[in-house]
Amino acid sequence: MLELKSVHAGYDRTTVLHGVTVSVPDDGVATVLGHNGAGKSTLLRAAMGLLKPRSGSILLNGEDITHLAPHQRVAKGMAYVPQGQQAFPHLTTAENLQLVADGRPDGKEAVAEALDLFPVLRELSGRRAGLLSGGQRQQLALARALITRPKLLLLDEPTEGIQPSVVAEIEETILALTRRGGLSVLLVEQHVGFAMRAAQHYYVLEAGRVTSSGDGGTGAEGTVRAALSV
Template sequence: MLNLKAVSAGYGRTVIVTDVDLTVRENSVTAVMGHNGAGKTTLLKACLGLVKTHSGRIEFDGEDITTMRPHLRIRRGIAYVPQGQVSFGGLTTAENLTVVAESHRRPKSAIDEVVDLFPALTQIMSRRAGLLSGGQRQQLAIARALLTDPRLLILDEPTEGIQPNVVAEIEAAIGQLTSGNRLAALLVEQHVGFALSSAERYYVMQSGSVVSSGTGGTAASAAVRDAMAI
């Protein structure tokens, strides 16, 4: 689904990410872990075309998108949920979902489908997004992204500041989404337990480079924690 080959990227002339190889397969979750400042968010933004790729190649579904503009990557099926539970704070939950659905010409049934993934949203459809809890805003942010009908969902710190029961709901939703419908997910995460239980494959970054990678699952926990302790 997504392949990064020797990608170096950054802001202006400043290179933040150096010579990264990464693969995200169909129907799978891939996690990128590392401490603050490791280059994780910059890597995601490179995939989206929001920062400059200095060298290397980014392929999505077999197509070279290295120099493609961000809106064209979105049209090809990439959706991004940035850090911070982003939504239109002055609009209700229902209005947030409707705006995205209508802008992408999705039927009302598409809203029903994403709400089914996050049942808690049914209780807050008339509440302004700016008044929601962090967990509710995060579920809304993911639901909004799904309404663009993506093939690759990119999530930046989806569990940051979220209560454990909502983390479990987000994990279940991601698992359901990537099971059998050709949707893949790439997530940046510092919550090691969540990342390893969700992901088929993981990468650990430090100072802009990948220092460790492997398959997910609890057996990988010690290796990941060792890599993150470097």
């Protein structure tokens, strides 16, 4: 689905990613783990076109999208949920969802499906997003992305800073989405247990380099924890 090949990227004179190669399987999950500052968010920004690689290439379904703008990548089926439970705080939950659905021929149906995945948002439809809890805003951010019916979803630490009960709901929703097919996920996640339950393949980043990779699954959790402890 997605391939980043020998990608170097960074900000101003600072190189953050040093020749990173990552692949996301069709209808599957690849997870990227690492400590703060390892380059995980930079990798997602490069994949989404928000940061131009200095070298290397990015392929989507075999097509070179290295030089495409973010909106062009969205048109090809990519969606991105950045870190921080982002939403328009002065708009209601319903207005946040409708803003994405407007102009889409299947917008009404897509909103209904998103609300089925996150029923609490239906109950909070009239509440301003700025008054939602962190977990509720994260569910709103995920719902907004899913309304675009992506083929590839980029998630940057979707469980960060969220109460455990909501973390479990978000984890189960992501797992259910990938199990039903038609969606690939590139997941940046700090919770190793969830990351390994979800992923077919994992990558550990350290100082902008892949230092460990392999097949996912709970059997690899010990290997990943050891790689992160180095």
